[in-house]
Amino acid sequence: MELNFSNLIPQCTFNQLKQIHAFIITTSLLTNIQILSKFLRRSTEFGCMGYFNLIFSQMGHVFNTEIMLWNAMLRGYAFNGPFEKCIYMFDEMPRRGLKPDSYTYPYVLNSCVQMGFYGKGKSVHCQIIKSGFEFNFSVASSLFDMYLKMPVSYGVGFFNNARLSDALKVFDHMCTRPVEVWNRMIFEYVNVGEVNCARELFDNMLVRDVVSWNSMISGYSKVGKLANARDLFERMPEKNVVSWTAMVKAYANVGDLKTARKFFEKMPCRNLVSWNCMLSSYTQNEKYEEVLDLFAQMQSEGLSSDGFTFASVLTACANLGDLEFGKWVHYSMKDWSQLAVVVGTALIEMYARCGDIEKACTVFLKIGKKDVFCWNVMIKSLAVHGRTEDAIKIFFWMQKMGLNPNEFTYSSALFACSHGGFVEEGRRIFRSMDKEHGIRPKHEHFCCMIDLLSRNGQLEEAQLLLKEMPIEPDIAIWGALLGGCRVSSDLNLAEKVVERASELEASEPGVYILLSNIHASMGQWAEAQSAREKMEGRNMWKKAGSSSVA
Structure with missing residues (x-):
C-alpha cells in the first residue's frame, strides 16, 4: 500500500489529493513520514498555502520532530510565499532541536533573495560553512545564485564588485x-x-x-x-x-x-533579432534611407515584424518626412494597439513630423497605457504645430492621470507656453518644477522662460530671472533675451546683451544678426552694417536655409 501511495501522490490532481488526505488521517499512514513528506510536497505544487497550513495543523507532535516535514513546509513557502514565513521557520528550527540539512538551505536562501534580505543570506552562508554543507552542489548553487542576484549597490564602500567577488569564492569552492x-x-x-x-x-x-x-x-x-x-x-x-x-x-x-x-x-540563417539589430543600427547612425530599403527587403522575404522593427522604421520615416511610407508601415501592422507603447509613440512622432498632427492625435488617444515619453512627444508635437493651448492642456491632463512629468516634459510645456504667449501658465509651470516635483531647471528651461517673458514685454522680469540663475547663461539664453529687445526696440539692453554673449566666444552668429535687424528696423543702417561687420570679423557666417520639403 505504501508503495502504491508513493507512486500515486506525485500524479494526483488537487481533488484527488484531498481524497488521499482523508484516507491518510483515518489510517495509520498519518505516522508514515515518507508518505506525509511526499503528500506535503505535492500539496505545495498547487500553490494553495491555505490547504497546506491545514495539513500541518493536523500533524501535531509528529511534525515537530521530523526534518523532512519541515523541509516540505519550507519548500512550500519558498515557492509560493509568504517568503518571510520560510525564514521564520528556519530560525525556529534550532529551538525545536532540528538541524538544517542540504535540502533546507536552498529554500531559505531563495526566500532571502525574494525578500531582498541579503544580510540574512550572508548569515545563513556562515551557518552553511559551519555545518559543512558548502560543498553540496545544490547548496553551493543557491549561494552562487544569491550573490549574483545581489544588487550592485550592496556592499558599496567596501570594495568594487563585492557581489562578484563573493560569487567567485563560492564558484571556486564548488565541487562540481x-x-x-x-x-x-x-x-x-x-x-x-x-x-x-x-x-x-x-x-x-x-x-x-x-x-x-x-x-x-x-x-x-x-x-x-x-x-x-x-x-x-x-x-x-x-x-x-x-x-x-x-x-x-x-x-x-x-x-x-x-x-x-x-x-x-553572410549570415547562413537570420532571425527577427538579426534584422532588428541591423535596422536599429542604421537608425542610430541616421542612415534612414537604408532602414526603409532593408525593411522593404524584409517584407519581400515574407518575414514577420515586431514592435522593435516598427519603431526603427517609423523613426526613419519621421526623419525623412516620408508620410506615404509611414502610412504603409502603419497599415501593415495587424494590431498596433497591442504592441508596446514605444510603437504607438513612434507612430505619433512620425505623423507629427510628417505634418499630419490630426492623425498623431488620433493615435495618441487610441494608446491604452501611455508612458511619460509618449505624453512628452504629444506635447512637443502639438507645440511645434502651433496648437500650444492643446499642448498645455495635455500637460495638465497627464498629471491628472497620475503621471509625474520629467525634465523633458517641462521643456515641451514651456516651449508651448513660449510659442503661444501664455505667460501666466508658463510662470505656473516653471515654478512647479522644483516646488512640486523636485526637478531643478536646466539651461533649456531657463531659455524657454526667458524667451516667453521677453517676447511678451516682460524684459525686467526676464533680466531678474537671468540674474537668479544658479548656472551660467549660454548663447541660447542671451539670444532669447536679445529677441525680447527686438520686440521692445530696447537698443541699450541689446548692446549689453551682445557684449555679454560675445564673451562666450561662441561661433553662433545669431546674436549679431538680431542686433543688426534691430538697428535696421529703426532705420539705423550704419549701425546695422557695423553689427554685421563685427560678426564677419569674428569669422561667423550665417548659413543659408534649406528645406527637406520638395
Missing part, C-alpha cells in the same frame, strides 16, 4: 561546476565590463559551448575590442545566429556599418 555555471560567471563579468576576468575564466574552461563563445564575443564588443571579438568568432568551432548577430552589433556599435552589413549578408 557544469558549463552553465561557468557561463553565468562569465556573463556577469561581461555585464559589468570586466572582460579580462571573463576571459581568464573562459581560458580555464575544460568544456565550452556556443554560449561561452557568444558571451565573450559580446563582452569584447561591449568594450570596443573588435579585434578580440573577431578572433574568437573566427576560432569558434560552431557558430549560431546569436554569434553572427553579435558581430553585426559589434561593428555597428563603432559606426562601421559597412562591415556590419557584410556580416549580416
Whole structure:
C-alpha cells in the first residue's frame, strides 16, 4: 500500500489529493513520514498555502520532530510565499532541536533573495560553512545564485564588485561546476565590463559551448575590442545566429556599418533579432534611407515584424518626412494597439513630423497605457504645430492621470507656453518644477522662460530671472533675451546683451544678426552694417536655409 501511495501522490490532481488526505488521517499512514513528506510536497505544487497550513495543523507532535516535514513546509513557502514565513521557520528550527540539512538551505536562501534580505543570506552562508554543507552542489548553487542576484549597490564602500567577488569564492569552492555555471560567471563579468576576468575564466574552461563563445564575443564588443571579438568568432568551432548577430552589433556599435552589413549578408540563417539589430543600427547612425530599403527587403522575404522593427522604421520615416511610407508601415501592422507603447509613440512622432498632427492625435488617444515619453512627444508635437493651448492642456491632463512629468516634459510645456504667449501658465509651470516635483531647471528651461517673458514685454522680469540663475547663461539664453529687445526696440539692453554673449566666444552668429535687424528696423543702417561687420570679423557666417520639403 505504501508503495502504491508513493507512486500515486506525485500524479494526483488537487481533488484527488484531498481524497488521499482523508484516507491518510483515518489510517495509520498519518505516522508514515515518507508518505506525509511526499503528500506535503505535492500539496505545495498547487500553490494553495491555505490547504497546506491545514495539513500541518493536523500533524501535531509528529511534525515537530521530523526534518523532512519541515523541509516540505519550507519548500512550500519558498515557492509560493509568504517568503518571510520560510525564514521564520528556519530560525525556529534550532529551538525545536532540528538541524538544517542540504535540502533546507536552498529554500531559505531563495526566500532571502525574494525578500531582498541579503544580510540574512550572508548569515545563513556562515551557518552553511559551519555545518559543512558548502560543498553540496545544490547548496553551493543557491549561494552562487544569491550573490549574483545581489544588487550592485550592496556592499558599496567596501570594495568594487563585492557581489562578484563573493560569487567567485563560492564558484571556486564548488565541487562540481557544469558549463552553465561557468557561463553565468562569465556573463556577469561581461555585464559589468570586466572582460579580462571573463576571459581568464573562459581560458580555464575544460568544456565550452556556443554560449561561452557568444558571451565573450559580446563582452569584447561591449568594450570596443573588435579585434578580440573577431578572433574568437573566427576560432569558434560552431557558430549560431546569436554569434553572427553579435558581430553585426559589434561593428555597428563603432559606426562601421559597412562591415556590419557584410556580416549580416553572410549570415547562413537570420532571425527577427538579426534584422532588428541591423535596422536599429542604421537608425542610430541616421542612415534612414537604408532602414526603409532593408525593411522593404524584409517584407519581400515574407518575414514577420515586431514592435522593435516598427519603431526603427517609423523613426526613419519621421526623419525623412516620408508620410506615404509611414502610412504603409502603419497599415501593415495587424494590431498596433497591442504592441508596446514605444510603437504607438513612434507612430505619433512620425505623423507629427510628417505634418499630419490630426492623425498623431488620433493615435495618441487610441494608446491604452501611455508612458511619460509618449505624453512628452504629444506635447512637443502639438507645440511645434502651433496648437500650444492643446499642448498645455495635455500637460495638465497627464498629471491628472497620475503621471509625474520629467525634465523633458517641462521643456515641451514651456516651449508651448513660449510659442503661444501664455505667460501666466508658463510662470505656473516653471515654478512647479522644483516646488512640486523636485526637478531643478536646466539651461533649456531657463531659455524657454526667458524667451516667453521677453517676447511678451516682460524684459525686467526676464533680466531678474537671468540674474537668479544658479548656472551660467549660454548663447541660447542671451539670444532669447536679445529677441525680447527686438520686440521692445530696447537698443541699450541689446548692446549689453551682445557684449555679454560675445564673451562666450561662441561661433553662433545669431546674436549679431538680431542686433543688426534691430538697428535696421529703426532705420539705423550704419549701425546695422557695423553689427554685421563685427560678426564677419569674428569669422561667423550665417548659413543659408534649406528645406527637406520638395
